[in-house]
Amino acid sequence: MTGVLGREFALGRKEPDTLASTVDAAKPYDVEFHASEIFSRRVHPWRGMSKPEAQGIIKGVLGVLGGSYDTAKAFACAVHKPSFPGRDPVELAFEDLCSRFDLYLNRLRAEGDRQRGLLILDESTHETALQKMARESRTLGTRWGVIRNITETPLFVDSHASRLVQLADHVAYSVFRRYNASDANYFDIIASKFESMDGVIHGLAHKQTIDPERMCIACVSRRAGHGRQADQTPLLFLDDDQ
Numbered sequence: 001m002t003g004v005l006g007r008e009f010a011l012g013r014k015e016p017d018t019l020a021s022t023v024d025a026a027k028p029y030d031v032e033f034h035a036s037e038i039f040s041r042r043v044h045p046w047r048g049m050s051k052p053e054a055q056g057i058i059k060g061v062l063g064v065l066g067g068s069y070d071t072a073k074a075f076a077c078a079v080h081k082p083s084f085p086g087r088d089p090v091e092l093a094f095e096d097l098c099s100r101f102d103l104y105l106n107r108l109r110a111e112g113d114r115q116r117g118l119l120i121l122d123e124s125t126h127e128t129a130l131q132k133m134a135r136e137s138r139t140l141g142t143r144w145g146v147i148r149n150i151t152e153t154p155l156f157v158d159s160h161a162s163r164l165v166q167l168a169d170h171v172a173y174s175v176f177r178r179y180n181a182s183d184a185n186y187f188d189i190i191a192s193k194f195e196s197m198d199g200v201i202h203g204l205a206h207k208q209t210i211d212p213e214r215m216c217i218a219c220v221s222r223r224a225g226h227g228r229q230a231d232q233t234p235l236l237f238l239d240d241d242q
């Protein structure tokens with residue numbers, strides 16, 4: 001599960017629309033970037049594309065975030081399901097992302113930048129556990145005891161109309177490929193955009209209990225943040241998570 005934080009219009013519509021016009025010059029606004037659809041090349045307008053061509057589209061979308069202003073940040077949480085038997089992985093990831101987003105806004109507040117955060121969700125999550133959680137985020141926030149800076153009501157938007165939601169979908173896809181297929185080709189494009197401070201990556205969580213010495217940037221950075229290897233810059237290693 002991921003979030004893309006677009007502040008101050010650091011991420012505009014222009015670049016994705018330019019990319020869309022290379023896919024359908026006549027109707028670029030009808031092109032919806034959905035990473036798994038592009039990758040599988042089964043539906044229009046991705047049907048008939050070569051594999052490298054389709055992969056290039058996904059990388060192009062991620063490149064918009066990779067090349068964006070510093071104020072645009074990414075947040076993601078990868079959950080190793082067997083590590084948390086009996087827990088709903090979606091709830092776990094949602095709670096984690098909200099907490100990380102709130103902590104980030106706390107840090108901004110400490111620097112004098114008082115802003116409320118707004119959660120924007122794809123409305124296709126309609127009638128899912130996620131929508132229920134988002135609608136109840138006010139009470140959840142109280143339950144977790146941590147959410148202070150996020151507005152009470154989340155916003156649901158049609159992903160077809162929101163390039164930012166489409167971008168978040170691609171970030172999720174890149175994290176999925178990174179942790180599920182040991183394929184970092186997509187992840188590496190946006191790895192530097194995960195929110196970080198003083199060399200500790202706060203924007204990416206890897207929830208797993210199987211390997212305390214796991215060498216992925218999220219796990220290495222978390223250990224560094226707890227005082228170990230604190231002077232080392234986190235490096236990107238591949239692992240073979242399920």
Ligand SMILES: [Zn+2]
Nearest residue numbers: 206214216219
């Ligand atoms: Zn990890």
